[in-house]
Structure formats: structure tokens, C-alpha cells
Amino acid sequence: MAHFGNYEEHCRDFSWSISERELEYQEGRPFNIGWHCSDRICLQGKGNRTALIWEGLGDKRKEYTYTDLRIRSNVVGHHLRSLGIRAEDRVCLFMDKIPELYIGFLGVLKIGAIAQPLFSAFGDESLFVRLDNAQTSAIITQRKHVPKIRKIIDRLPSLKHIIIVDHDGRKELKERETAFDMDSAPAVESLDIHPTHAESPSVLHYTSGTTGQPKGVKHVHYSLISQYLTTKWVLDLHDDDIYWCTADPGWVTGTSYGIIGPFSMGVTQCVMDIGFSADAWYQFIERHRITVWYSAPTAIRSLMKAGDAVVKKYDLSSLRHLASVGEPLNAEAVIWGQKVFGLPFHDTFWQTETGSMMITNYPTMPIKPGSMGKPFPGITAAVLNINTFEPMSEPGQIGLIGFKPGWPSMMRTYWNNEATYRAKFKNGWYLSGDRARTDADGYWWFVGRDDDVINTGGHLVSPFEVESALLEHPAVAESAVVSKPDEVNMEVVKAFVTLKSGYQPSKDLELEIMNFIRKKLSPLAMPQETEFVDGLPKTRSGKIMRRILHAQEWGEEIGDTSTLENDD
Ligand code: WT7
Numbered sequence: 001m002a003h004f005g006n007y008e009e010h011c012r013d014f015s016w017s018i019s020e021r022e023l024e025y026q027e028g029r030p031f032n033i034g035w036h037c038s039d040r041i042c043l044q045g046k047g048n049r050t051a052l053i054w055e056g057l058g059d060k061r062k063e064y065t066y067t068d069l070r071i072r073s074n075v076v077g078h079h080l081r082s083l084g085i086r087a088e089d090r091v092c093l094f095m096d097k098i099p100e101l102y103i104g105f106l107g108v109l110k111i112g113a114i115a116q117p118l119f120s121a122f123g124d125e126s127l128f129v130r131l132d133n134a135q136t137s138a139i140i141t142q143r144k145h146v147p148k149i150r151k152i153i154d155r156l157p158s159l160k161h162i163i164i165v166d167h168d169g170r171k172e173l174k175e176r177e178t179a180f181d182m183d184s185a186p187a188v189e190s191l192d193i194h195p196t197h198a199e200s201p202s203v204l205h206y207t208s209g210t211t212g213q214p215k216g217v218k219h220v221h222y223s224l225i226s227q228y229l230t231t232k233w234v235l236d237l238h239d240d241d242i243y244w245c246t247a248d249p250g251w252v253t254g255t256s257y258g259i260i261g262p263f264s265m266g267v268t269q270c271v272m273d274i275g276f277s278a279d280a281w282y283q284f285i286e287r288h289r290i291t292v293w294y295s296a297p298t299a300i301r302s303l304m305k306a307g308d309a310v311v312k313k314y315d316l317s318s319l320r321h322l323a324s325v326g327e328p329l330n331a332e333a334v335i336w337g338q339k340v341f342g343l344p345f346h347d348t349f350w351q352t353e354t355g356s357m358m359i360t361n362y363p364t365m366p367i368k369p370g371s372m373g374k375p376f377p378g379i380t381a382a383v384l385n386i387n388t389f390e391p392m393s394e395p396g397q398i399g400l401i402g403f404k405p406g407w408p409s410m411m412r413t414y415w416n417n418e419a420t421y422r423a424k425f426k427n428g429w430y431l432s433g434d435r436a437r438t439d440a441d442g443y444w445w446f447v448g449r450d451d452d453v454i455n456t457g458g459h460l461v462s463p464f465e466v467e468s469a470l471l472e473h474p475a476v477a478e479s480a481v482v483s484k485p486d487e488v489n490m491e492v493v494k495a496f497v498t499l500k501s502g503y504q505p506s507k508d509l510e511l512e513i514m515n516f517i518r519k520k521l522s523p524l525a526m527p528q529e530t531e532f533v534d535g536l537p538k539t540r541s542g543k544i545m546r547r548i549l550h551a552q553e554w555g556e557e558i559g560d561t562s563t564l565e566n567d568d
Helices: 007-012 017-022 039-046 066-082 099-110 124-134 143-155 221-233 252-264 278-288 297-306 308-312 331-341 418-422 463-471 507-520 546-554 561-566
Strands: 050-056 060-065 090-094 114-117 138-141 161-164 177-179 201-207 215-220 242-245 268-273 292-295 321-325 345-349 381-384 399-403 429-438 444-449 454-456 459-461 476-486 490-499 529-532
Touching: 017 221, 039 066, 050 066, 050 099, 060 066, 060 099, 066 099, 090 099, 090 124, 099 114, 099 252, 114 124, 114 252, 124 143, 124 201, 124 215, 124 463, 124 507, 138 143, 143 161, 201 221, 201 252, 215 221, 221 252, 242 252, 242 278, 252 268, 268 278, 278 297, 278 308, 297 331, 297 490, 308 331, 321 331, 331 345, 381 429, 454 476, 454 490, 459 463, 463 476, 463 490, 463 507, 476 546, 490 507, 507 529
Parallel strands: 050 268, 090 114, 090 138, 114 201, 138 161, 161 177, 242 268, 242 292, 292 321, 321 345, 490 529
Antiparallel strands: 050 060, 201 215, 381 399, 399 429, 429 444, 454 459, 476 490
């Protein structure tokens, strides 16, 4: 039976103390996510239960029980302490989806340090900006990512330790680099868990905005109160479930629901560190008898594209519950899930800043395909008037998605950027930066973002970051970056570029620019198309009007440009 019952009743009776009680939280007492996700499960007598099943390329496979999770995260914590890492120091996790990432995350939290996961496909510039902003002390990484770090290390005086988890001794270690093997290091049976409290910082996730550099979203240990209960009620995890979250812990889904949620509930989760292919994914579900699957619209659209015949090759009867996050989930995808798996995908809406699901579909509530569902009990959400920031009570009106501050996993600030954090609140509401409408039954429908941020395959890309990087290319004089439609990723990056004198547009130059951005930033930020133009549309004060280029790409009305031209 589902953990979640009747939506209205849950809303009526709701208090976060439900979650606090189940997690034995006591105000003023130490509270630590790392301990909750490993030691506590062992204390409940579940130490022998499999916590993590990992598969990598070349048929590599590893398994860890909850006892292993406890001991190995102790090992990581102990090792970091021996290097001089202290509470609240930032420790970056810069790895592919390998066990060290999942277990290292818990180890960092256990010593009270702040975990800063970064997507391992980031190039040196993306990495630099985030490590510099956070003044990170240590980075845990793999051999293959070390060259990117070596490129920027001279500009990062705070970064004292580069900890390489798979050093094989073949290459020489340079200054500040050390080797550390999590699996073969001597077991640490007991570790003094740092007495973090509810408001102690836990995780720092970087997210992209329209202007300025990426922002470090600061979360605290108390976030577990939200993450645990949403995992239980929305993902509906039970003791015997085998769970698969396809997200990378470089992004918030991969930590909130790829580490913290499932481990705090003591279930078995599977991780696949192999690129996407429909066959590989279905095989994975079949082989591990996965029951609950949390994925993303881009992946689902790619599976749809691969066709229904592939689905039929595999026994996917273990699946019981499906969910999705990251971008709008089309009604067709929900209906397709129902057709081929016999189960619909449950859309969930939230953000790095919210730390946990905010508007979502529940296992026990009828789905309206294309709708994000309803606010989680205890969450006060409103569609706000775009100008006055007053709630609009009439269904059907489009406005800003706002949330009343105060849920446990809400960000506490943007790292070193309190002003930008404050600007996210208007009239007593936290502004998500998205637009939506509700219907007469109280279901929420996503309309679009309220800014220029590009959501490509569920990953946010800042046009500003790409434009800045483009300007570093010797041929580029000016640039404007917008999204363009894409069948699978919904949106991809498109760059408009004017060239410096002496440079001519060509296919080769376009490829060179693409490669430049891929290496510097990431494959996600790489423009899928670069259009060479003679000039860019600008406001009178010289600000580039991305909105005009955006409208052109999407075949939309350009709208009132007279106001735009005065819009500084
Ligand atoms: C932005 C947040 C939270 C997980 C990953 C993304 C968009 C997220 C949905 C959804 C439509 C969605 C919004 C949001 N988004 N979920 N179900 N339907 N849009 O975290 O990188 O902080 O991105 O992703 O625009 O603001 P993020």
C-alpha cells in the first residue's frame, strides 16, 4: 500500500513534525545527514541490507551494504580530517557516478564539512569559477579529471588538496595531489560525527542564473526533514524496493533523491555509470528488478524515440512507480509510459533552491497528463501577479510561481551573494523564476521560465556564462546566446556571434567555437548552432536584446519592442 493517502486529508493534517518524529529529530540536538543515511540504518538492524549496487563500463560492478556505507564513509571522513579538513570547509566532489561520489558525500557531511558536488563533465573554466567562489579546500576526483584541475590550480590558492581516488601509481603526483583508495583503506569502525545541528551547512550546489556568475545554493542538515518525507510520500519507497534515480549528483536531483532520500529510508538503490542507450537502460531495469524509477523528460523522450519494440525485448514487470523531474513533462510522455510500461510518469516540480519537491503528483492522486500536480502538503504555493506579486486566486490566470518561505529544505542563502538571495523574495514570497497557471481542480500547469535561463535536457545553462566564454575566443567580437527548440532536449544553446575584423564565417570556425565552449564550460553549454551575424539587436543603452533573438528562434511574436528598447 502507498505511504501517501488522500491528498486533502494530508494537507489538512500536515505538520513537518511528522517527518521530525520519524527521524527522531530533537531541536537543539546534533543532526547529521551522513549519520542518518548510514549509521542510523545500521542501528535499525539493516546493516546487511544492500545500499548501493553500482555498474560501470566494461561490466564493472560493485555492491555496498549499509554497514559498508557506514564504514567507508567513516574512512573518507577520517581521511579528510587527517588532511586537516575541518567543519564548514568546502570539499568538492568532482567524479563520475562512481561509488566514491555517493559514499564520499556522506563522509564529507559526517565531519561537518560542506559537500560541493560538481558535474564531472565541467571544463576547467566552469570548475574554476565554482571552486573560486566557494574558496574550496579540497577536491576529491578521478585521475582522468586531474588535467582540468592542474590547468587552474595556480589561480586557486585555497585549494590545498587534490585527492585522487583511482591513482594507479603510473603517473607522478604533483604538488597538493595525493592518492586515496576508499575501498582498501583500513576500516574505520567508529568516527566521531561532527555535532552538526539543524542549521549547520551541508551541501553547496551551483546553479545558473541569467546574469552574473553561477550561484552557490547553500543547504543545511535540516533539509533532510523535507527530503525524507517527499521521498517517502512521492517516490513511495518501501523496504523491499529497488530504486533507480538516473540523475547525476553533480545536480540537486542526484543528491536530494539520488543519495539523501533513498539512503535515509534504508532502501537499495542502483547506479549506472554508463552513457545513455535504450537497450542498456532497459537491461539495467530487468537485471536489477528495479521497482521505482526517477528520471527526466529528456531521457523519457529519448526512450520514446527508440521505439516501443525495444521495450518489448525486456522483462520490465518489476517496475511499480515512475517519476520525472527537471523540465516540462509532455502529456505524450505520460501517456506513452502508461502504454509501454503500464505505468504513468509522475511529474515533480522543484529546484536546486527548494532542495526538495514542491509541486508534484502522488501515487494515490489521479494524474492529469501534462500537469505538475499539486503542492506538497505543508507547502504554500501561489500564482502571483507579475507586477504586484499578489496571489491570483482565479484559476487559469498565468503568473509567477511563488512559495511561502519556511519549508525545511529551502536554501539558506547564495554563497557570498546575499543580495541576489534577497532579490528572490517579493511581497513575502520566494519567487521560483517560473510561470504557471492552476486549473479549477487545483492542478498546476507549467507555462515557462520567467527569465533567459536555458533549460537543456533538464540542465540550466546561463546565457551570460556562455556569452562570456565566447568573448574569450579570439575571433569573437560580440555574442548573444538564446535557446532554440529541440526535439529531445526541448531546448539547446544557440549562439549569435559577430566576428572581429580579419575573421570570416565558416563551418570550420563554427566547429572550433563549439569545441572551445565544450572544453571550457561543458558539453551542455556548447552551442548546437552558431550563427554569424553583422550586428546584434540592442537597447539604446547597448544591452543585447536576447528576447528578440529568442522570439525569432521559436517563431513567436516579438512583442512590444518600444518598451524593450527602453528596458535597461
Ligand atoms: C528549474 C530548476 C529540481 C531538479 C532539477 C532541476 C525547471 C524543474 C520541472 C518540471 C517544468 C521544471 C524549472 C525550474 N523544472 N522541474 N517538473 N516541469 N519545469 O533543478 O537546475 O535548479 O532547475 O527547472 O524551470 O525552475 P534546477
